Amino acid sequence: MVDESKLREKAAEVLAREDVRRLIGWxxxxxxxxxxxxxxxxxSEAEALIFDPTCVQNPASFITLEEKKPVPRGQEADTRKIAVMVKGCDSRAIVQQLVEKAYDRDHVIVLGIPCLGVIDRRKAAALFGDVASQVSAKVDAEKVAVDVGGDVKTVDRKDILMDKCLRCRYPNPLVYDELLADEVEKWAGDEFADVGEFEGQSPEEKWAFWEEQFSKCIRCYSCRNVCPMCYCVECVVTKLQPQWTRRATDISxxxxxxIQRAWHLAGRCIECMECQRVCPVDIPIMTLNRKLTRDVKEMFEYEPGVDVEAQPLLASYNPQDPEDFIM
Amino acid sequence: MGDYKFAKTKLAEVIGAMSDYQVVAPVESGEVVRFAVVDDPAKVTLEFSNTNVPPKELMFPETETLFRFRLGGTDLEPEVPDAAARRAVFGIRPCDAMAYTIVEKLYNWDFPDPYFNNRREATTLVGYACAEPCANCFCPSLGGGPGSEKGLDSIAFDLGDTMYLKTLTDKGEELVKALGGVLESAGEAEARAAAKQVEEAEGKIRRSIDTEGIAEHLPELYGHPFWEQFSDRCLSCGICTFLCPTCHCFDIQDESEGLDARRARMWDTCMFSEYSLHASGHNPRPTRKERTCNRVSHKYSFFPTNFDAIACVGCGRCINYCPVNIDLLDILEKSKQADAKEAQDA
Amino acid sequence: MSAEEFEPNIVAFLCNWCSYAGADLAGTSRTQYLPNVKIIRVMCSGRVNPLFLVNALQQGADGVLISGCHPGDCHYMEGNYYARRRYTLMHKLLEHVGVDPGRVNMSWVSASEGAKFKDVVEDTVTKAKEAGPMEQFRRRRINW
Structure with a gap:
């Protein structure tokens, strides 16, 4: 576990630097x-920073969310750095953004935090109900200790942590300037068993599932906006000329x-699961992303967000790519 | 008006007896509870604190055809959709019903909106009082409450084994008549139990806001740096507004399929950057800061200035579902401390 | 509608340099290919945004076909390699959503393969016939 006082100290130290504009944390x-x-x-604001298993959000999303306003004539753009705290999964977003040249490596100061897992709010609600008071938590390799208003309860990891954490392959940040705690030991692998299980269904069964799920969608675009990889200034779904998707909400x-959203993340999704977490109508969005992640891994031996030197999957090719289903 | 009751086990029977009406009630579909037209009364559930998507969609659907026409030629022969079907909405929470009384002021402002008004007219609302408010409910601060009757035609109370139904308007009484003999009449005991339940529920509400002075103060804070502590983490998504029972903004688009075309309106949100984008490319609300400011100010200042009602019912959805914990009450409390002078300097 | 009566609509995206010329060769050599196919000529199979496939299926196609030069023969050296990766993933994604995999096809047809083009079209039509009319997320399904 990271020592919070050390984290705040480090944050204050980074923010005090002249070449740092802002810091993103929790x-x-x-x-x-x-x-x-x-x-x-x-x-002076660094005192508020924390890190514990409630810190689910991916701070890497906020690097690209900041609007770039035109610089008034005679003024110069503020090119100072952004410092960002990341867990293992969050750091993959930074790697992938660097692969895609969203910004320069010099632009960010990455403060890495090895992480043992974060809490799934939906699972927590099933266990604790509707909690009004502020909750803090601690996690180790076996249990999660949840502190609800002074009342500490110990919960099994699988009952409260997000699914992504139970199969986490990268608990330690893959890119960082400084690590705020000792690296943790990796505890799981990912066999993509859920993808295989879903694939076993017939096309009719699959569609029946998705028809119910997609018809719930209210198109708030939260899944898109929260995604650290969805940082296009102009998105294909909001374009009017040509209009790729109509604004009407219906099953079509x-x-x-x-499909567009999942497709645009093919070979780019770093599995932070934010899209599924934020969905206000509980659409299992990651089921689509994980299918592509698994196929990309199997067919192209490619994993996004692990190697800063890698080429983006769809901007590269291998003459020996599989093509057995091409006529 | 009348007092009635029925055994909770007979819920499906009561819903089934509303056959003169199109019945809309909370139904579970794909793990979430949402208001939908009931095809099978057994599917109606009362096990929910509140629906994720508010029942504003019953009066103001996500996507609504305004009229249809054929492409080609110069003669437009718009075909306006039929008047709304007579329907009964069962199980709407008091806050969501109160929201209709707020937005109907806007829908009847300079132009009475026939779509909204037709639906509202044709609908009988059967409320469902709250016994267990959720963590972020604050309806009493805005003139509502777990047993609020505002906007409702009748209200149901879950008293354990029995449901107590109190009618409030002629429309509500008419629905009861249409039910035939399914209901029994209720007495003093049920009314007392219901009143006690409401009082207890009110006691469980943990959050509140004193709205005094906010409407006057907010416009002075345009551009104030205090907005940034919230807007810096805003995702610019539509959750807070789409799930808000009083948010009513829409976009109008023409769509065609072959020669058939329609003009439709669909939910829009001031949190999207495209919302205020001008054709020239200029955007008067270029960043999330202005958009956050606008959302809150519209609810708590501009709307009350124009319509004498705060456009918020305290349902807590925007707080519950915000993925980044932008808390409306937190914003309002902090706005009170923000000094208008600093806004001018900024 | 029985399977015999159903004539699927096929939208084919053919590259200018090979497959379109292949289709042309089929025509000039009087090789009849099925008329279900509606051809859209693009400069390269690499120009085909996979969202074209989705939008075609949404707007009236019962099956789609992308066809380009054989690997190594691309007029632009590598366009078809990119197309292959994109198609592969879109194919898998659509399959996961429940779209019959037979609706989405890709082939390599060179300018000299008029006969192969005919076979490819026949195959595509047969598969689309087996899958039946595309209803799932067809726009026409929506009752305005």
Whole structure:
């Protein structure tokens, strides 16, 4: 576990540097199992920073969310760095953004935090119900200790941690300037058993499942906006000329939206699972992403977000790529 | 008006007896509870604190055809959709019903909106009082409450084994008549139990906001740096607004399939950057800071200025579902401390 | 509608340099290919955004076909290699959503393979016939 006082100290030290503009980390949320990602600009605010298993959000998303306003004539753009705290999975987003040249490596200062898992709010609600008071938690290799208003309960990891954590392959940050705690030992592998199970169904069964799921979608685009890899300034789904997807919410447009979204993450999804977490109508979005992740791994031996020197999957090719289903 | 009751086990029978109406009720589909037209009364569930998607979609659907037409030629022969079907909405929470009384002021402002009004007219609302408010409910602060009757035609209370139904308007009474003999009449005891339940539920509500002075203060804070502590983590998604029972903004688009075409309106949200984007490319609300400011100010200042009602019912959805914990009450409390002078300097 | 009566609509994206010329050769050599196929000429199979396939299926196609030069023969050296990767993944994704895999096809047809083009079209049509009319996320399904 990371020592929070050390984390705050480090944050304050980084923020005090002249070439640093802001720092993205987490602070305690206003209720229940919530943590809030926060962007701080002054070393004095570093006191609010925390890191514990409630810190689910991926801070890498906020690097690219910041709007670039036109610089007034006679002024110069602020090119100071952004510092960002990352867990293992979050760091993969930074790697992939660097692979895609979203920004330069010099642009960010990465403070890595080895992580043993974060809490799934839905699982927590099933265990604890609707919690109003602020919750903190501790996690180790066996258990999660949840502190609800002074009342500490110990819970089994699989009952409360996010699914991504139970099969986490990269608990330690893959890119960082400084590591804020000792590396942790990897505890799991990923066999993509869930993907295989879903694939076993007939096309009719699969569609029946997705038809129900997609028809719930209200197209709030939260899954898109929260995604650290969805950082296009202009998105294909909001374009009007040509209009690829209509704004109408019906099964036809919703399906096409979800196919587009998943497709644009082919070979890019770093499995932070934020899309599924934020969905207000509980669509299992990762089921689509994980299918592609597995296929990309098997067919092209490619894994996004692990190697800064890698080529983007769809901007490269191998003459020996599989093609047995091509006529 | 009348007092009625029925055994909770007979819920499906009661819903089934509403056959003169198109019945809309909370139904579980794909792991979430949402209001939908009931085809099988057995599917209706009362096991929910509140639906994720508010029942505003019953009066203001996500996507709604305004009229249809044929492409080609110069004669437009718009075909306006039929008037709304007579329907009964069963199980709507008091906060969501109160939201209709707020947005209907806007829908009848400079132009009475026939789509909204037709639906509202044709609908009988049977409320469902809250016994277990959720962590972020704050309806009493806005004039509502777990047993609020605002906007409702009748209200049901879950008293354990029995459901107590109190009618509030002629429309509500009419629905009861249409039910035939399924209901029994209720007495003092049920009314007392219901009142006690409401009182207890109110006691369980943990959050509140004193709205005094907010409407006057917020416009002075345009551009104030305090917004940034929230907007810096905003995702610019539509959760807070799409799930808000009083948010009512829409976009209008023409769509065609072959020669058939329609003009439709669909939910839009001020949190998208495209919302305020001008054709020229200029965007008067270029960053999330202005958009966050606009959302809160619209609810708590601009709307009350125009319509004498705060556009918020305290259902807590925007707080519950915000993926990055942007907490409306937190914003409002902090806005009170923010100094208008700093906004001018900024 | 029985399988015999159903004539699927096929949208084919053919590259300018090989497959379109292959289709042309089929025509000039009087090799009849099935008329279900509607051809859209593109400069290279690498130009085919996989979303074209999705939108075609949404807007009226019962099956789609992408066809380009054989690997190594691309007029632009490598366009078909990119196309192959993209197609592979879109094919897998659509299959996962429940779209019959027979609706989405890709082939390599060179300018001299008029006969192969005919076979490819026949195959595509047969598979689309087996899959039946595309209903799943067809826009027409939506009752305005």
């Amino acid at each position: 602070k305690r949320g206003t209720y229940g199992f919530e943590a809030a990602p926060c962007v701080i600009k002054d070393a 447009e919703n399906t096409v939206y979800h």
